[in-house]
Amino acid sequence: MSGYKHGVYTREIPTSIVPPRIVDTNTVFVVGTAPVHELAREKTKNINTPRMYMSYAEFVEEMGYSDDWDKYTLCEVAESHFAKFNMAPLVCVNVFDPAKHKTGEDPDVTKVTADDIIGKINEQTLEPEGLECIANVFTRFGKVPFAILAPKFSKEVKVAQAMAAKSQNINGLFNAMAYADISTQECKKYADVANYKQTNGLNLQGLVLCWPMIKLGDKKYHLSTQLVGRISAEDNAQGGTPQASPSNHTGFFDRAIVIADDTEKEVWLSLENANYLNSQGIVTVLNFDGGWRIWGNRTATYPSVTDPKDSYICCRRFFNWYTARFILTYFQKVDQPMTKRLIKTITQSAQLDLDGFTSREVILGGKIQFLEDENPITDLMNGLLRFHISMLLPMPAEAIEGIFELDPQYLQELFSA
DSSP states (O other), rough: OOSSSOOOOOOOOOOOOOOOOOOOSEEEEEOOOOGGGGGGGSOOOOSSEEEEEHHHHHHHHOOOOOOOOOOHHHHHHHIIIIISSSOEEEEEEOOTTTTTTTTTTTTTTGGGGGHHHHOOTTTTOOOOOGGGGGHHHHHHHOOEEEEEEEETTSHHHHHHHHHHHHHHBBTTTTTOOOEEEEOOOOOOOOGGHHHHHHHTOOOTEEEEOSSEEEEEETEEEEHHHHHHHHHHHHHHHHSSSOOOOOOOOOOSSSEEEETTTEEEEEEOOOOOHHHHHHHTTEEEEEESSSSEEEEEEBBTTTTTTTOHHHHHHHHHHHHHHHHHHHHHHHGGGGTTTOOOHHHHHHHHHHHHHHHHHHHHHHEEEEEEOOOOOGGGHHHHHTOOOOOEEEEOOOOOOOOOOOOOOEEEEEEEGGGGO
């Protein structure tokens, strides 16, 4: 373009305030099995391919449906998430391959193993399988997977451990929560659970552990399935932010059960029993006042880790969500010239965002700073900017104590009659 100008010209500069990126709080990523072999011959059989569904009908159309949830675990999650909690989206990976998992010539879903759920990178196709598919969720659908599920299979220790590992550093950027169940075959009573957790090294970052199973009518659910549904529903009730705890909220169940040696037994926990499980970093259920409720605020890192940021489910979830929001909001500023205007744009925009959350009491307060001691000249010369963001989240009011005292002074009221 010629540098010579004669006339009136205009140009535009970027807006000094950047609107925050809208990020779903609890996109659920679930790995399991579906009756794809029962679909019509011409239908695509989705195997080790992430598929996102916004409704129950979409899921059934592509994955099929069966009430035999012990065999077809994705059906349990779809029924709970869509039909019970009315939440979406749900990203499903079916690992059942009718051509591979067979007994003789017949498809046999019972041949699916924990290793199929954990998955790998296929040596021939170089495509991810099982839990490895989580890396493709954001690139395929533009959704950050904040919840990882594998009902039934997560009761195997190595699956729960793999889920926890995959919850960290997704796409090199994001963190999620993995929701796993402790086997009621291994732990037939509540007193067995804490030792099982410690012995098997399940006090892992990003992991939430549940015990026992739950039941509504004839339908048996893994507690992890309904916990994730309740979390999504609470986020929705809060206007799309993940600061509320799922504890002391109802689910869709009327019994707690243990299934051991193919025998089903009801479980009745006292408040003391349930609190003991909570004290060991286990989410459970309680029928105390007002019906059955989910009971527990702590991640599996507790009690070995007491930092509220990591030990409270709601706090850990908010940090996962807000860091993703920050990343996706300011990714558009990457590679722009490092100027005062760029720094001011980020700090002012983020502070407005934090102030908005403070006014709504989503957080109790927050601030962003560009600090000289955190930005040495050598890093600035290498194109690295560091912003320090601090905030305080409202912790769950786990215990409310009334202090009562008999006050004899009120006897003086007798003389005023």
